[in-house]
Amino acid sequence: MARERREPRTLLEYLIQQSDRTYEELAEEFSRLDSRAAISARHLGRLARGERDLSGSTPATRRALQAMFGRPVDELQRPWAPENPSSVPEQRGPLALPGTGPERTILAMAAQRARKYAMLAAEATTPAAIQQLAEDVQRLALAYPQQPVNQLIGDLAETQDTLFTLLERRQPPNQSRDLHFVAGITSGLLAKVSHDLADPHAAMLQTRTAVLCAEQAGHPGLQAWLRGMQSLVAYWAGRYAEAVRYAEAGREHATEAGGTTAVWLPANAARAYAALGNAEQAKAAISEAEQAWTRVRPDDLDAMGGICTFNQSRTLYYAADALAWLPDQATAAEDYATRAVAAYADPHDPAWAFGDQAGSHTDLAIARIAGRDLDAATDALTPVLELPAEQRINGIVHSVRRVHQAVTRAGLTADARDLVDGIEHFTHTPANALPR
Structure with a gap:
């Protein structure tokens, strides 16, 4: 027996029903309309039911919704009024055009399968x-x-x-x-x-x-990079001594390769040493990472770009992240974090990374809490707390929790109630909790 379609609550919900596509299909297509936009099926459903306000969405999300449904965003969440003929939307915008619905998904899958066949045929x-x-x-x-x-x-x-x-x-x-x-x-x-x-x-x-x-x-450069990846995973899993060992294990390969991983490995070690409370080793590792830039010879792994290469902005962020562990290094941590925040200010910069930008902001907040400046700490953390759930990856959630811990250690919980509430709300829905 077919399920009866419920009365739409908003114009957006009506348009979704008329498209005859699932929330999952629409969410999958969403980012194709704007490379900076992303949405989960669950969040799209909440917007459609009027449970979430579009005014709080990111500009990229609003642009993509407008492009997808062919209506201004302030119109999409108006209450649905079937008795009012003027509320029935004409079929216009991307949903009315051929090739932008399930057909495009099918064609993309077919192209992917054809590419695989061509590679496997010989x-x-x-x-x-x-x-x-x-x-x-x-x-x-x-x-x-x-x-x-x-x-x-x-x-x-x-x-x-x-x-x-x-x-x-x-x-x-x-x-x-x-x-x-x-x-x-x-x-x-x-x-x-x-x-x-x-x-x-x-x-x-x-x-x-x-x-x-x-x-x-x-390939020694790839071997070194993978040791760096193992060090990163161990660090965020709280296995700091293991993170140091992986970073040390990659050094010989990094020296042979000459690429930017030779900077990444000591930067990784610096954070783990600091988390272990070894301030001298942490500072020495930061210095080693900075000096390694004079010897870098980019290799073919660096040529891949993106996450395969380490850059100056990440060097600043890793130094700030290390020093934020050390209470007596709050001034230096704030300096590195301020520079890192500035380095990640432009989302159109090819070196921009939302995770590292968020980490830089959390480190700046921690340093300002050490100086007992809650207003400045809140200003630093606010852009992170505004990230959509899809971007609340493991490292960012852990970094935000470190801010919570810093508030507690400083004895400022009573004065930072709004900040603490914001942190707890943010960490309630990490990216791995979303349906995929």
């Missing part, structure tokens, strides 16, 4: 096919710091499956090395996905597989 993989895979992975590496992970998981998993299928066949040595290199990066990216969704066990499994690929590729 017994030996052609250089052109490997180049296409490398370009696919580079696109994902560039997108990773700037887009919510739920927009990238599908492509990453599909690419990894294709690569592993190819590697299960006998390949000429040169092609095998190139495929292992690309597979190592892809598995490293999936390790980061697992970490961002608060699954350190899956993250470490992916990195171990990736390290095997890097060894088969004979």
Whole structure:
């Protein structure tokens, strides 16, 4: 028996019903209209039912909704009034056009399947096919710091499956090395996905597989980068001594490769040392990371860009993140954090990363709490608390909780009630709690 369609509560809900598409399908298409926009099916449903106010959404979200439904955003949440003929919308905007509904999703899936078939059809993989895979992975590496992970998981998993299928066949040595290199990066990216969704066990499994690929590729830069990824996962999982060991294990490979991972590894170690309370080692590691820039020779891993390369902005953020652990380094932490916040101020900068930007703001808040300036700390943290749920990845949630801990340690909980409430509301719905 067919389910009776309920009366729409808003114009937005009416339009969604008329599109005859699920909330999941609409949410999947959402980010294609604006690369900076993302929404979950659950949040779209709340907006449609009038349970959430569109005025509180990000500008990118409002632009994408307007483009998707062909109506101004202030009109989309007006109460639905079926008795008023003028409230019935004419079919206009993207939903009325062919090729923007389920057809486009089907075509995208067909294109992806065709690409996979072309790569798997031949017994030996052609250089052109490997180049296409490398370009696919580079696109994902560039997108990773700037887009919510739920927009990238599908492509990453599909690419990894294709690569592993190819590697299960006998390949000429040169092609095998190139495929292992690309597979190592892809598995490293999936390790980061697992970490961002608060699954350190899956993250470490992916990195171990990736390290095997890097060894088969004979690529020291990739081996060093993956040790850095293992160090990162261990750090955010609270295994600080292990994080130091992974960072140290990658140094020999980083020196041989000469890429920016030679900066990332001591920066990783600095944060872990600081979390362990070893201030001298932490400061020495920060100094080592800064000095390593004079010896960097970008390699082909750096050429992938995005998350595969370490930049000056991240150096500032990691230094701030390390020093924020050390109460007697609050002044230095505030200096690094202020510079990092400025470095991440432009979302159109290719080096911009929403996670590192958020971390820089939380470190600035912690440093200001140490100075007992709650108003300034609240100003620093507010942009983070306004992040949509899709961007509340594991590292950001942990960083926000560190601000809560700083307030408690400083004995300022009673004076910071609004700030504490905002933090607790933010951490209630991390990205890994959203339906996927």
